[in-house]
Amino acid sequence: MAHSEDPGSALHTAAPERVAHERMAAILAENEALRHENAVLQSVKDAFQESEKRYRRLFEDDLTGDFLTDADGLILACNPAFVRMFGFASIEGALGTNILELYEDPRDRETLLARLQRDGKVENEGRIRKRRDGTRLHVVENVVGYFSADGELLETQGYVYDDSERKRAEEALRESEGRFRAVLENSLDAAYRRNLRADRYDYISPAIEEILGFTPEEMSAVNLEEVMERIHPDDRPPVEAELNAAAASGKGLLIYRFLTKNGEYRWLEDHLMVICDPGGRPLYRGGIVRDITGRKEAEVELARVHRDLESAHRETNLYLDILTHDIGNTENVSNLYAELLVDSIRGEAAVYVVNLKRSIAKSIEILGIVSKIRRIHAGPPELRSVDLDAVIRTEIDHFPAVPITYEGALCEVVADDLLCEVFTNLIGNAVKHGGPGVAVIVRVEEQNGEVLVTVADTGRGVPDDQKEEIFHRYERKQRGVGEGLGLYLVQILIDRYGGRIWVEDRVPGHPEEGAAFVFLLREADSVPARP
Incomplete structure (x- = not known):
């Protein structure tokens, strides 16, 4: 006979199983919550690490010199830019260094701490600091202070950037402006800039008082209408026309008479420039005014x-x-x-x-x-190509009684129909002053586009102390009646032809053996063929 199941026993068995299932579910839920919390924490950790990485990258790659010091000034942290700026070998070499060592004036540190204590920060302060090797640099500094609850300074944090180049440029500009202003204010000319919108002079140099009698301050109060009223009535129309043209071209030149403070007109020359806005409207007119009254007179x-x-x-x-x-x-x-x-x-x-x-x-x-001579000075020469050999032979024929040796060359020179006068006077001068039995030698040589001509004689010669002045006796009146005119004519003719003439000894070092008049002529560019 089969046994039937006891209902009470089954109920007793089901209760523990349900409890186990519930506990398992609770454990699983708790585990899921832990996993979720762990994921959140990991996300926070990753975000923190990424933030720390970005901060460190920002700190290390920053172009400014970032630093952190304790209250006594010991460097606790700094970035590579700070190391490079102040000449440290490494970040490790900078850590532990007292920042006071980088101050040119130690009192600056005391001033900085006092400012931090009062304001909590210092912004964009220009300071002089020094590198490790002692060289000076100009920096702009920004620093904040961190304090305890009772107000005691714990740390300073900040950044600096090297402003030396800008400072040097600023000082150079200031020095240049000083020199420029010194030049303007010590010049005899007056410099000015007129504000066309405000109708007044923004600047006018002190020289204006010397020129017009008005001080710069008095001129600054004069409007354009008053300026025009002081310009001579005859000069106003051309001045107005030139000012209108200068507004379009950007520059101009004015020459006019201006009524000075003492009531007399002075001639002025004004070199001006006009500065316009992007729309082409004139803003300023500046220039240099010069007193040209003396020049006009x-x-x-x-x-x-x-x-x-x-x-x-x-x-x-x-x-x-x-x-x-x-x-x-x-x-x-x-x-x-x-x-x-x-x-x-x-x-x-x-x-x-x-x-x-x-x-x-x-x-x-x-x-x-x-x-x-009058013909020579009457007008410009009409130079042409002249057959030198023909001229010399014709002139020699005029002195049949004089023994003349001619060493010629077939060439043409730049001259005119007065060239014959050169040989007439030189040969005639040798005959006149050479004494009885004087002989004459005429020699022609071509050299590098020029022709060297020598007219020598066996006469009394020319002493050394007279060789330079012999061509100027006529001008200096160191002569008798008509004396020196011939050589004066010779010299101005040779000058006329673009040459030069001088006298030397026929026998070097022996003036008494005769004189040699030597001159250069330009050889003509084209020499026609001769049969």
Whole structure:
């Protein structure tokens, strides 16, 4: 017979199982909560580590010198920029160093601590510090203080950046501005800047008082209308026109008369510039004002002198016309009569007639030279290519009684039809002053685009102390009648042709052996072929 299950026994067995299940569920729930909490904590930890990493990267990569010190100034922490800025070998080398060692003036530390105690922080303070090697640097410093509950300073934290370059630039600019201002304020010219919007001078240098009699302060109070009223009425229209043009071009030049404080007009020259805003509207006009009254008076005087010189030149030409034409004609007639007398008079009177004829010939010669000099000075030369060999041979033919040796060269030079006068006067001078039996040598040599010409003689020569002045006797009046005119003519002709002339000994070191007149002429660019 089967046994039936006891209901009470089954109930007794089910209760522990339910409790176990409940406890298991509670444990699982608690475990899940722990896992969730652990995940949250891990997330917080990761975020903290990432934040710490970012902070450290920010600290270590910062371009400013970051630092932390205790109350006594010992460096507890710093970044690489701080190390580089102050010349430490490493961060470890900087830690434990007293920051007071980086102060040029130790009293700055006391001032800093007092400020921190009062304000809790110091912002953007410019200070002088020093590197480890003792060199100075200018820094801008920002520092905060951390205090205990009872107000005792525990630590200072801050950052600095090297401001030395900016400070040097600032000092250089200040020094430059000082020099510039010194130049302006000691200049004889007056510098100014006028504010066109405010219609007043922002700046005008002290020289204005010397020029116009007004102080800079008095001029600053003068408006544009009053300025224009003081400009001479005849000068106002061109001044207004130039100011309008300067507003468009940015610069201008004014020349006008201005009524000074003592009631006289002074001539002023004003070099100005106009500064405009981005829209092209004039903001400022600045410039330099110079008193040119003296220059203007000199220009008036120069114009008067020029007129007088032109008048004198016309009168001189008239006198030269009379001298070279009318007197020249009279001398030629006198010479003809003298020749007739030479043939008809005998005895002592004939000697006088010969001397008279010689004097007339000399007078005619002088008039001829004066006429040529006048022609030279009458206007610019018309230079051309001239056959030098032909000119020399023609002039030699004019002295058939003189033994002349010619060492020539076929070349052409830059000259005009007066070139023959150079050889006429040099050969004639040798014959005239060389004494009986004088011989003449003419030599031509080509050298590097120039032609060297020598006219030498076997006469008495030229002493060393006269070689320089021989061409200037006529100008210095160290001469007899007509003496020096020929060589003066020679010199101005050679100058006219772009050459130069000098005299030396025919035999070097022996003036008594004769003179050699040497001159250079420019060789013509193109020399036509000769048959």
